[in-house]
Amino acid sequence: MVIKKLVIHNVDKELKQSAKLYISDELIDVSEEKTKNLINDLYSFFTRSIKYGIFDHNETSTFSTEFAELVKNNSLSNPDFLAFSKAVLNDLKVRMDSISQSKGGYIVFVELSNMNDDYIVVFVVRDKTGRNFKFKNHRIEIEEVIHVDTSKLAMACRINLSAYKSQKERYLSFLSTTQEDASQYFIKWVGAIAQSKSTEDTRNLRAIINRIGLPKDENGQEIPREKLRKCVYELCTKTYTNTVNLRTLAEELWHDADYLTRYAEENNIKINDQFNIDRDEIKKLNGYSVTGDSIKLAFPSEYMGKKVRFDKNNDDVIIIESKKLAERLKDELL
Numbered sequence: 001m002v003i004k005k006l007v008i009h010n011v012d013k014e015l016k017q018s019a020k021l022y023i024s025d026e027l028i029d030v031s032e033e034k035t036k037n038l039i040n041d042l043y044s045f046f047t048r049s050i051k052y053g054i055f056d057h058n059e060t061s062t063f064s065t066e067f068a069e070l071v072k073n074n075s076l077s078n079p080d081f082l083a084f085s086k087a088v089l090n091d092l093k094v095r096m097d098s099i100s101q102s103k104g105g106y107i108v109f110v111e112l113s114n115m116n117d118d119y120i121v122v123f124v125v126r127d128k129t130g131r132n133f134k135f136k137n138h139r140i141e142i143e144e145v146i147h148v149d150t151s152k153l154a155m156a157c158r159i160n161l162s163a164y165k166s167q168k169e170r171y172l173s174f175l176s177t178t179q180e181d182a183s184q185y186f187i188k189w190v191g192a193i194a195q196s197k198s199t200e201d202t203r204n205l206r207a208i209i210n211r212i213g214l215p216k217d218e219n220g221q222e223i224p225r226e227k228l229r230k231c232v233y234e235l236c237t238k239t240y241t242n243t244v245n246l247r248t249l250a251e252e253l254w255h256d257a258d259y260l261t262r263y264a265e266e267n268n269i270k271i272n273d274q275f276n277i278d279r280d281e282i283k284k285l286n287g288y289s290v291t292g293d294s295i296k297l298a299f300p301s302e303y304m305g306k307k308v309r310f311d312k313n314n315d316d317v318i319i320i321e322s323k324k325l326a327e328r329l330k331d332e333l334l
């Protein structure tokens with residue numbers, strides 16, 4: 001990860017109180033190790049639980065309007081970045097003031113590059129003790145940070161700059177949260193709208209299951225790929241019924257709740273952390289059905305590598321071992 005620009009402001013607000021703004025007038029030095037530690041910790045926590053979406057074009061926000069101005073000239077200069085972060089703060093304050101139960105936090109604006117993509121990311125960090133931040137000389141600075149208590153990351157959003165400029169779908173992502181105050185003002189402040197794409201998400205889950213490292217059984221042995229496919233299919237259609245949660249699925253099979261979301265992030269696969277299952281897509285984990293050269297081949301997943309397999313010396317050759325199928329074909333030739 002390369003951190004390019006960083007500024008932190010503070011919206012100080014207690015329950016049932018009005019918010020106060022503490023605005024930084026300068027960017028933070030991004031070369032310091034404590035800065036890198038902070039952003040790495042926050043970003044890593046953010047990527048564990050993501051929902052994808054776009055800006056709501058039917059109800060534009062100050063944030064989305066100012067962001068469009070920021071990136072339209074492809075400059076992203078230091079003064080422009082700082083001005084953008086300041087321009088959107090008052091709207092956030094107004095939204096927080098309208099909700100008595102909302103709480104303030106440090107608003108971290110960062111431009112960074114990661115996995116060959118450029119992003120603008122905004123984190124809202126609650127730090128009651130002031131251990132991680134201090135206000136000095138009209139700028140909020142980072143104290144010495146070894147490890148950030150990630151439970152303090154209340155809200156976050158990330159905008160993929162190249163995807164936004166080309167208007168590709170789901171260029172915006174935000175921290176998946178059930179917090180009521182976050183749902184009421186943060187997402188509306190950003191102007192985000194979630195894109196629920198069950199077919200795409202289910203298709204991406206299949207792609208992940210076909211490639212990801214195999215989980216181990218109780219004896220420490222990797223389970224076969226086809227058994228994994230069958231297991232995921234059973235969980236998604238019988239145990240979870242309509243909705244799958246990637247963290248629940250990963251905990252069930254890999255005993256690591258972050259395993260699937262981490263793989264998706266590292267391989268640039270856009271998939272919501274929770275989504276409705278597309279039945280037609282998920283059933284493909286339970287079997288294969290392909291067509292080519294006017295030949296249709298369909299078989300259950302447990303046949304792969306056994307009754308149906310690729311020739312070791314020529315992967316353009318498919319070998320099918322089936323006495324009954326051979327007999328039926330012979331009968332057709334009579």
